[in-house]
Amino acid sequence: MSLLERRCRTLLRAYPRWYRRQRGDEMLATLLEASLPGQRWPSARDTRALIMGGLRVRATQDQRLSTAANLRLAAQLGAALTLLFLIASSLTSAILIWAHIYAQHIGSGLWSVYGLLGLATVVAAWFAPRLAVAVLAAATAAAAVWAYWGSGKALAILPAGLLIMLAVLACLGERLPRSWLWLAGAWFGWNVLEALTVLEPLRFLSVPLAVVPLIILGLVAGWAFVDARPAMAMAIFVACIGVVYQLLSSVSYGWAVVSPGPGLLIFVAAAVVLASGSFWRLRRQAVL
Numbered sequence: 001m002s003l004l005e006r007r008c009r010t011l012l013r014a015y016p017r018w019y020r021r022q023r024g025d026e027m028l029a030t031l032l033e034a035s036l037p038g039q040r041w042p043s044a045r046d047t048r049a050l051i052m053g054g055l056r057v058r059a060t061q062d063q064r065l066s067t068a069a070n071l072r073l074a075a076q077l078g079a080a081l082t083l084l085f086l087i088a089s090s091l092t093s094a095i096l097i098w099a100h101i102y103a104q105h106i107g108s109g110l111w112s113v114y115g116l117l118g119l120a121t122v123v124a125a126w127f128a129p130r131l132a133v134a135v136l137a138a139a140t141a142a143a144a145v146w147a148y149w150g151s152g153k154a155l156a157i158l159p160a161g162l163l164i165m166l167a168v169l170a171c172l173g174e175r176l177p178r179s180w181l182w183l184a185g186a187w188f189g190w191n192v193l194e195a196l197t198v199l200e201p202l203r204f205l206s207v208p209l210a211v212v213p214l215i216i217l218g219l220v221a222g223w224a225f226v227d228a229r230p231a232m233a234m235a236i237f238v239a240c241i242g243v244v245y246q247l248l249s250s251v252s253y254g255w256a257v258v259s260p261g262p263g264l265l266i267f268v269a270a271a272v273v274l275a276s277g278s279f280w281r282l283r284r285q286a287v288l
Helices: 003-012 017-034 044-059 067-098 108-127 130-149 153-171 178-198 200-210 212-223 229-253 262-285
Strands: none
Touching: 003 017, 003 044, 017 044, 067 108, 067 153, 067 178, 067 229, 067 262, 108 130, 108 153, 108 178, 130 153, 153 229, 178 200, 178 212, 200 212, 212 229, 229 262
8 A cells, every 4th residue: 555545545534434435445546546656645635625525424424313313312422421520530539549649438449330330331332232231321320329328329310310311312223423432532531630630640731631621622612513412412511510410419418509609500501502502503414
């Protein structure tokens, strides 16, 4: 394989996999036939055309589904992102206990089990059979209730509810697109690293990691012009963590909730703006 062919194949990845399977070889042959002898890079015109063409095709992927089907996929991703946030907290807490940064806790092993099972459930939503997703979700929900039973019982409602929702939606038919894996991986990696910055070797990461959520949110907002479903998923995450989690914490620990504070109102406003904008875009992209 020549260097030019390798670079052309890389550019063709702008198109979704199903499109490359159908037309990739034809497009590659056309590019190579039009190249000059000794050419090592695709021309600027071809590069621009391939990238823009790939984005246009990707923008039509969710047009093959109804609005309801796209909402189900967005809800799956929103549940997965929220679960990854909660799971990362559990796993890093266990790590910090083992590293003697946090005080020893009798339930640290249980938190580890809950975190690992939860991570397996989220991964299964992309790759495993539906029955495996359902079994893992049920086991993780039981572990979550058990883990939260000693303190903050009401907080178990959020992960247990999200796990049930993820399993039910996964069993309805639509499989999470693998093109969304980068978002889930980046989100989980950021949550883990951010929590571990209390460790001396990783403290230098605290400042650059602070801007990562803004970068991810910006990428998702820009991505909405191609696929609005990840933006809807982020709206679900904001609502779950910023609103539902705060209210459940108030119930669990007996905090007085007389009137919504400014922080809660900000999260509500952010969730509404994200949800309304992404839903409008999703309706325009869907078939019905």
